[in-house]
Amino acid sequence: MSLSNILQDSLDRSSSSRSQLPLTRPCSSPCRPTLKNLPAEIRGLLLQSLPDGPTLRALVHASPVHHASYLSQRHLILSTVLQNSIPPACLVTAYFVEEASKIPELDQGDAPSARRSLVRRFFAQRSMPLAKERLQHTHLETTISIFRHH
Numbered sequence: 001m002s003l004s005n006i007l008q009d010s011l012d013r014s015s016s017s018r019s020q021l022p023l024t025r026p027c028s029s030p031c032r033p034t035l036k037n038l039p040a041e042i043r044g045l046l047l048q049s050l051p052d053g054p055t056l057r058a059l060v061h062a063s064p065v066h067h068a069s070y071l072s073q074r075h076l077i078l079s080t081v082l083q084n085s086i087p088p089a090c091l092v093t094a095y096f097v098e099e100a101s102k103i104p105e106l107d108q109g110d111a112p113s114a115r116r117s118l119v120r121r122f123f124a125q126r127s128m129p130l131a132k133e134r135l136q137h138t139h140l141e142t143t144i145s146i147f148r149h150h
Helices: 003-020 040-048 053-062 064-072 074-085 088-101 111-125 132-136 140-149
Strands: none
Touching: 040 053, 040 064, 040 074, 053 064, 053 074, 064 074, 074 088, 074 140, 088 111, 088 140
């Protein structure tokens, strides 16, 4: 039996069983599917699939339901949208620029060795794309800062 036959058979059984169910209360208004009625997991995936920051910002600000979904998965959503909008080579550079901005400017304490270490890591990793898992393990503040500067 092919997949289409199985699906059709399932639909036929579903519609015949629905017609046998008593209608307890008439629907007074048409039921309209909306984005806010989607399960939270689907809303999270929807937010992750957005192409860029301005689109994400617009949707999150337009709907309290989407804002709640965003807050519950903030780091995952931000890091995924960053990957959607920034080419991998540029994302690696953006990550290291952000890390470099955290090193004190004055040559006090460990700042010189921290700069050297960061430059070595950058040259070793600049040709490797910033994997989604690695971006998700960065500090949320780093991800937010890259997001704001992009």
